[in-house]
Amino acid sequence: MLTTLGLTTSQALAAPTPGAKPWQVRHLTETGHRHAERIASGPTAAAAEGGGEDEGDEAENSAEATEQFTEARTAPGVVAPGAYGAAWAQLQSMPHTGGSWDHVTGLRYDSDDPRYRDVDSNSSGGSGLVTGRITGIAADDDGYVYAGGANGGVFRSSTGGGHWRAVSDQLPSLSTGALSLDGSGRLWYATGESNTGATSYVGTGVYVLADPRNGEFRPGDRIGGPELESTTIHALRFAGDRVWAATSRGVWSHSTTDLSGPWTLEFAPNPGYLPGGADAKAPNAPYKNIANDIAVDPKDPSKVVVAVGWRGGDTYNGFYSRAADGSWQRVTSLGEMPAGAGDVGNVTFARSKDGSRYYAVQQSPTRTATDPDSGLQGVYVSKSGSPFGPWTSIADTDKLMASGSALQDEGYRPGIQSWYNQFLQVDPNDADHVYLGLEEVFETEDGGAHWTTPGPYWNFGFACWSIDPARQTGDCSPTTHSDQHAVAVGSRGGKPYVLVGNDGGIYSRPLNGTLDAYGHAKDWKSLNDGTIDTLQYYSVGVGKDPADPSGRGVVVSGGLQDNGQSVLRSHDRVMGSNFGGDGADTIVDPDNGCNIAEEYVYLAVQITRNCAVNDGSWIDDPAKATSYSVAPPDNETGAARFIAPITTDQKDARSWVAGGQHVWVQHKGFAIRSGEEWTSAYDLGAGHVATALASSGGRVYAGWCGPCNNSGFTRGIAVGNADGTGWHQLDLPVGGALPNRYVSSLAVDPADAQHVFVAFSGFSRAWTEGPGAGVGHVFESRDGGTTWVDVSVNLPDVPADSLRLLPDGGLALGTDLAAFHRAPGEKDWKVLGSNLPTTTVMQLRSGPDGKLYAATHGRGIWSVDPRRLDARG
Known part of the structure; x- marks a missing residue:
């Protein structure tokens, strides 16, 4: 779990809604995935030339956030591949002390806990039970679901989600890039989180579990040698008898029938910056060979299109395909889907099961640098089913905003974090039915002609909502946590469902679900039942529980990535969230654990003297x-x-x-x-x-x-x-x-x-x-x-x-x-x-x-x- 070498993230954010009430402004500027009020300028020379920062800022993944997390582990130079692997190998030979660790947070965490419906919490936003970021999901047709935490490893459920069990804790890396089931039912686990995010860690390669329903991953399950150590893996795509991997060091492939032997490097746009190359030690080397996804022609697996490029922009960004002579050439025309270097940043492909459609969502480095409201280039479809198109536009940020987005009243638009938030999933039984993940979850049932927002960012801003529970109209539907990263379709008992992974964990709903009057799903179910704990803490504080008459109970509190501040009192059966946003460092009074100082970010310290329980007055x-x-x-x-x-x-x-x-x-x-x-x-x-x-x-x-x-x-x-x-x-x-x-x-x-x-x-x-x-x-x-x-x-x-x-x-x-x-x-x-x-x-x-x-x-x-x-x- 060595951090991504040099990779950084940022996000341009708008100011609070004009005329908002004081508590509304605080929700918009100080909570959850809310905004650090730092609007940045252009990208890219720093990112492309020096591995520095670029576009703009959002609290949990701002330019500073990412740079600071990675530089703590890399400065003053570039870290050579294999560093983490060598440390892990040494760890295996070390003796242990006595004593065993107890899992404190192995229970439900309710982000909507009404006890903490305070001005600085996100309670009543609608996300319900949460855990940490989920960046990989796979599911079958018999109710088995596999969820990968950003830095928490793989969990298995046999009930369609819930009652989870960790199945990868023996591996040297628990950082999830992708999870995929192949045609033989084997589970492929690509380590190295596929986000250029503030707390993304590289991994130790790809592992294959032959019997995922019963087995657990072991180090010996790794495919190939050390070729993919110290990389992030954005996607695994199967084509014929090969699997392709889009990584932070180019595009690689491996046989799916013979799992021995090394991975083959298929394409790296700047090979001199790879380990062993002439420029491998350059500070910007980690940015120079980023591959985001691979699209394979269903009619000819030898024909592929790869999307490569640093999200902040570089001259090599673009789409590439392999020519007849084996060389790779830039694809300059794909119809309405722009192919210029300034247009192609983070890209995700999705193919329909019948091969009749290809879909793509595309982030634009230029837009990210110049548009304070959104970096989304658009959503596209190839109705020929070929990754070579022609591609036509089916959505842009304005069309999505008009579909029921919760962002329309908040000063920015869908796709503002499209460098960080992306997924696409086509209904296996309907090539025109597509789920799209950005900050929110979107859905189209007619190939993109019309869109709805079944998973809005939150319920704040809708007429059904009030921070005072007594004043709510009662028809705000539960939603998912924001910031979408992973998706899969599974079924159980013949009933299909869609699963989405985001900064708050994993959620599901029927594949063809129902909507409320606002166009939002009425049937989301949080699968974060407390048996899956991928919570990403920055800090912890402990103090005596003033409500415990025995004097032995404690309050445990801690700051989290994008999940606020958790608080667990001595007799609680569920944790609550008393502060929103990114929880950073923490001070807790050892003599009274309800005296808490919580840092949001950048020293935005807040205090409470009653655990932030509030009577609403x-x-x-x-x-x-x-x-x-x-x-x-x-x-x-x-x-x-x-x-x-x-x-x-x-x-x-x-x-x-x-x-x-x-x-x-x-x-x-x-x-x-x-x-x-x-x-x-x-x-x-x-x-x-x-x-x-x-x-x-x-x-x-x-x-x-x-x-x-x-x-x-x-x-x-x-x-x-x-x-x-x-x-x-x-x-x-x-x-x-x-x-x-x-x-x-x-x-x-x-x-x-x-x-x-x-x-x-x-x-x-x-x-x-x-x-x-x-x-x-x-x-x-x-x-x-x-x-x-x-x-x-x-x-x-x-x-x-x-x-x-x-x-x-x-x-x-x-x-x-x-x-x-x-x-x-x-x-x-x-x-x-x-x-x-x-x-x-x-x-x-x-x-x-x-x-x-x-x-x-x-x-x-x-x-x-x-x-x-x-x-x-």
Whole structure:
């Protein structure tokens, strides 16, 4: 689950609806898949030439978001393929401590929980039960469904969806690019998430499960060798006796009858940028061979059209086909479907089962860069059934907006995230019946002449909706979560259904369902029943539950990608969502878990003192709201990371520290009511932004970067006092004791503020071609940072994310691979406990119950008792 090397995402978003009420503006600008109010300009030179940023921004996948997530793992250089595989191999030989991880979030998560119908939640939007992003789905005609989490692996259901079981946890990668059933009933699992998104991870290749109804994936199920390691795989397409893979390193194929032998590289538009090529170490190499999809002529499997190109635009973008002499040539004319480099970005094809139709949805790099409302080029059909057309237009953004879209009242139009949100599915029994996924789910029953929106973005804005449950008209239909990524058609008992995967999980409805008066589906069913947990946490916080009379219960809260802030109280049977949007970092009062500070993004901090439970009185009197915005000033100026660090002083819970360009401090704890109550303790410097913070007894350590990408990457650590005195930058020369990589975490000894540990993300110089990449991931100083010692010892060379000093003096470390533990007085590390899925451990936090909690970015929250980490593992 090494992050996509250099790939970035962004999204242009419009301003809030003019004249909206205050709570409506907050829904449009601060919730869910809502908007970071940062309208960006053009793309593409940076993206194409330097692997930098491009188009515009949307909160969970903004330009900054993606760049920042990837650069933490790649800067100061390009990471060579095989880095993650080598780390995983080393992990297999490491001993484990005692203790077993418990799954904390293995229960339902209700995004519409009426307890939290607050101004800052998405409750009542209509998405219902949710989990994390689903990026692959396959289904058969006997009720078996397979769903792949973005970074959570494959789950199986034998009931048409629900009662899920994980079936890929033995694999080294749980990042899902595509899932497909072939004609023999085998399940093909392409790893490496097929989105150029902020938290997309590359994979370790393609695996085939011969008996998916009963078996589980094993490492030995991989097809081919290491050819597809460290790639993302956008699509698998079957043609005759071969399977084709569209990847971030070109188009490859393999025999489906002989599964031995390597994959064959069929086409790469810029082969010099592939591993081993003359330009393989160039910063923009990851952008130069992106293949998005493959269309195979049903009448002649040797004839194919491939859609290639970086979504932000490049000269090689376009459609290509193979000539008679074996060479690949650009296709310059496809009828009404534009084929120019500026028009062809992300593309998805879909063919009817009878071969009479081909459909395509196309994102335009030019439109994405210039149109603040949508990047969609259009939807097209080839009525000849040939991928060579002629193609005719059947929908554009305006036609879709008029079909019942929820976006029409929100200042932007369908396809605004078409670089990120795409699926197409043709009804196997009707070539004119098509499902289209963008931000919403669209449907046509007549080949595109007319469209409906069975899955609108949300119900906010419709006449049937009010944030006050008592004022709703009662006819708002449930919808899916927004941001569509995967689709399949299955059946059970002869009843066909369509399944869709999106940023909120997996949903189904009858293939030919019913619509309400608004043209929205009345029959969506959430399949996120709590047995599937692909939740992508950035953070976790734990505090005592004030409602638990025993005094032993806790409240567990955490920030999530596009699923807000979850809250789980000690006696809950379902989690609720008390804040919307992307949940970033979190502060929870250990003595009262209903005191919660939640960061949206870019230091947009909000607080609640009652778990954000609200009696609704604020609807008519905003002064009665119980959630407060307390964002430090760097939020307004944009001088902060997408996921910016916030923390408390470990000796004074009322002293908070937040990091942007400045190190901000406030001493009121949860009594703070305004962002103006923060004071700047230190200015890290123009262009510098905090990446990690630790504070103990008023002594503050702040890790920072700037520039944070490969172009002149610089990192540092500043040290000083919370009162603004004694600040200085540590002397950290490139090539010195500490690596020139991203500072991801700091931990201070509570008994001695001069005793500090620092963790670094990225891979060492064995894999990273960049100045001063260095070796090691964890370092220790006993003199306040003047000198450092590498204490990584036997740790795998993999990005480190979170350090935690345990009460007994032991160290816990969360990485992109696993969690590790170093016992007091020991030098070597062990794998921390057992039973934790192989996924990214984004943050470790201790709870007042003595347990250690892990926020994973793909498999929810887990806990372990550190007192059981004995030496017998």
